[in-house]
Amino acid sequence: MPTIELVACDMAGTTIDEHGDVYRALHTCVVETGTPVTDENLQTWMGADKVEAITALLQLGGHPADETTVRACFDRFRSLLRQYYQETPPQGLPGVEQALRTLKERGIKVALTTGFSRDVAEPLLESLGWAVGEDELLDAVVCSDEVAAGRPYPYMIHRAMERTGVKDVATVAVAGDTIVDAQAGAAAGASHVFGVLTGKLTSADFDGSGVTEVIGSVAELPERL
Template sequence: MLKALILDWAGTAVDFGSRAPMGAFVEAFARFGVAVSIEEARGPMGLPKRDHVASLIYSPAIAPRWQEAHGSAPTEADVDRVLAVFEPLNVEVIPRHADLIPGLLDVVTEARRRGMKIGSTTGYTRPIMEKLMPLAASAGYAPDNVVCAGDLAAGRPSPLMMYRTFADIGVWPPSACVKLDDTEPGIAEGLAAGTWTVGLALSGNAAGLSKAELDRLSPDERAALRKRATDKLAGAGAHFVIDTVADLLPVLDAIEARLAAGLRP
């Protein structure tokens, strides 16, 4: 009964830990004389990148730093200036953060065997994705569509990118679709569009660690990190929360059972 699996990109399908944007945000603000930590930069992850910059620059913590560095409060023109620096920095680091997340290809292959389409939405802009898509395709991952931040009048947490995906790949109703994402805005996007939503606790922004860093954690540290990330994503409304995309197939079975019982998202 499920017709489509719609995936986010960084932290969901590629770039374990969603690390590519972080250094770019920190460096972009540093070039304007404003210090931003990795933890602060992660806060708005999942939003379209201009909205992400705006969320940072106007935040109660960072806005005073901007005013101190520039002698005036940040403006929309400043948001555009930071974004113009950020985007090429992010494009530059993409090749170092384009590895597929383990288990992705097996899940996509099985979903296609079940007759599902594979859609995608992202908070990345089109120029960033033009760098990333060929790298992912060369590794074997090429979804049926890609909708980027900036393609439409509004991005996450609105449902517009999901609506475009439904139209692009020819699927409906939303209740026959599953949205997979590692951020709260990405979960909100799926909920707004009426799909089932699955959060990823350990492969993306909610944990923020590379695969190697995650593997070095003790069992207790890993469990604590999983709980924090799961609470965050469940609090955003995710119907299910799993560690990584590799754990998705039993969830698809569970959703099929709910649909067969007449339940909807």
């Protein structure tokens, strides 16, 4: 098994406890248009690029997903998320920050990938004091609006490899709390794809998604690797 050079983790629900506010904001911004949203469809699109998720949820609910409606929903999503984060600030999940620091101390690059756009992700990371740099917690952050398509496509993982100078995808480990996180890791060709149970899924939910192992938390990664 190749030595791991890069760990790429999802943000909300995987490394960051944002109290389910992304789930709530995504649900609310679509339902406010009069479009029904099932829990199953919402969970399917969690972790995906949020514009793509809104478009899909509108279509699944029988609402025209024209550009104007999608843009209005996305603006509402961002507004709701800012409001929720002000009311209940996000926190790093227990043990995760130390685990990421341990990986960096071992010489492993640490990247975060997210279905958020850059303008949503940066204030969230700043509020936690998580920054990119040689002496910082992270080596790269890749947002869904910086690639051709978000999850389940592998492009954010490949962009993280570019930004950290990692050339062999067999040396990459991916961790996430949603099905599309796992699918993106498998599509990228990562040697380790961890399904993480700090979100809303059970171990059984990850069956067939491409995970190589299910773990309770990203805090376990140093021992698993």
